[in-house]
Amino acid sequence: MTSLRNIGPVMLIGAGKMGLALAQGWLDGGLPASNLVLVDPSPSDAAKDLAEDYGLVLYSEAAGLQPNVLVLAVKPQVIGRVMESLIGVVGPQTLVLSIMAGISIDRLADGLRTGRVVRSMPNTPAQIGKGVSGAVAGAAVSANERDAAEALLAAAGRVVWFEAESDLDAVTAVSGSGPAYVFNLVEALAAAAVEQGLEPGVAMILARQTVIGAAALMEIDQAPASTLRQNVTSPNGTTAAALQVLMAEDGLTPLIGRAVDAARKRSEELGRG
Numbered sequence: 001m002t003s004l005r006n007i008g009p010v011m012l013i014g015a016g017k018m019g020l021a022l023a024q025g026w027l028d029g030g031l032p033a034s035n036l037v038l039v040d041p042s043p044s045d046a047a048k049d050l051a052e053d054y055g056l057v058l059y060s061e062a063a064g065l066q067p068n069v070l071v072l073a074v075k076p077q078v079i080g081r082v083m084e085s086l087i088g089v090v091g092p093q094t095l096v097l098s099i100m101a102g103i104s105i106d107r108l109a110d111g112l113r114t115g116r117v118v119r120s121m122p123n124t125p126a127q128i129g130k131g132v133s134g135a136v137a138g139a140a141v142s143a144n145e146r147d148a149a150e151a152l153l154a155a156a157g158r159v160v161w162f163e164a165e166s167d168l169d170a171v172t173a174v175s176g177s178g179p180a181y182v183f184n185l186v187e188a189l190a191a192a193a194v195e196q197g198l199e200p201g202v203a204m205i206l207a208r209q210t211v212i213g214a215a216a217l218m219e220i221d222q223a224p225a226s227t228l229r230q231n232v233t234s235p236n237g238t239t240a241a242a243l244q245v246l247m248a249e250d251g252l253t254p255l256i257g258r259a260v261d262a263a264r265k266r267s268e269e270l271g272r273g
C-alpha cells in the first residue's frame, strides 16, 4: 500500500470536526506535516491548535495551490459554492477525496471538472485510528490513486470498498453516523441509572465505562456479538429480564432500524441538494 510519506501534498478543505479527526490520524500515521495544508475561512480553536502543534499551514482559501490530493470535508450544503472556489486548484495530478454525506461522484466530477474522484464515508473514531470508512472510486480513478485514497483512509482505521455508489448512503447511516448512536446509548444508560437513584456523576462513570469495556472486549474477543451478549446473560437472571424488553418486537432492533432508515433518507436528500 502507498505510504503516507510518499503521497505528496494533501490539502484539506474544511477543518471542522471530521476533517480535523482525519488530519490527526494522517499526522499520527506518518504524513509529513509539511505535506498537509488546512483550508478553512473561519478556523476553530481546535484547527488553530492543530496547525500550531504540528506547524501546519492554515489558509482561508485554496487559490493558487495544486495539491496531489484534495480532501473535501465541508458541509454538503455549501459544496456548490466551495467547488466554484476550487476551479484551478484541481490540477491534472490532483485526486479528489470527498468525505461528504450524500454528494455524488458525478456532481463533484462536474463541479471540479475531473473524473478522478473517490467518495468516502469515514467516522470520528478516525481521530485515534479506530474508525471505519466506506469508499467508492470513480471510473477514471487509477489503481495508484485508489491506493493513495486507501492510505489516507487506512490511517483512520479500516477501509471497505464498494462497487455501487448508492451503498454509501447506507454506510453513512450505519457507521458514519453510528458513533452518535453509541454515545446516545451512554446518555440513555446514565439517565436510567439516575432514575434508579444513583448520583449523576457516578451514573455517567458507570454508563461510559460499560460501553468502553464492552467495545474493548469486542475488539479482543472475536466471538460474534450474540455470543458476547449471551456471556452476560445468566440463566433466568437480571440481563435476561432486561433483554426481554430490549429484544421485544418493538424493542431496540426496530428502533435502530428506523433511526438508520432516517439517516439514509437524509443522506439521499443531501445529495439532491
Ligand SMILES: NC(=O)C1=CN([C@@H]2O[C@H](COP(=O)(O)OP(=O)(O)OC[C@H]3O[C@@H](n4cnc5c(N)ncnc54)[C@H](OP(=O)(O)O)[C@@H]3O)[C@@H](O)[C@H]2O)C=CC1
Residues within 6 Å of the ligand: 013, 014, 015, 016, 017, 018, 019, 039, 040, 041, 042, 043, 044, 073, 074, 075, 076, 078, 082, 099, 100, 101, 121, 122, 123, 124, 176, 177
Ligand atoms: N462529523 C462526522 O462524524 C462526519 C462528517 N462527515 C462529513 O464531513 C463533512 C464535515 O462535517 P463536520 O466536520 O461534522 O462539520 P463541521 O461544520 O465541523 O466542519 C466543516 C468545516 O468546513 C468549514 N467551511 C465552511 N465553508 C468553507 C469553505 N468555503 N472552505 C473551507 N472550509 C469551509 C466550516 O466552517 P464554519 O463552521 O465556519 O462554516 C467548518 O469548519 C460533512 O460533509 C459531513 O457529511 C463524514 C463522516 C463523519
Ligand SMILES: O=C(O)[C@@H]1CCC=N1
Residues within 6 Å of the ligand: 101, 172, 176, 177
Ligand atoms: O451527521 C452528518 O450528516 C455527518 C455524516 C455522518 C456523520 N456525520
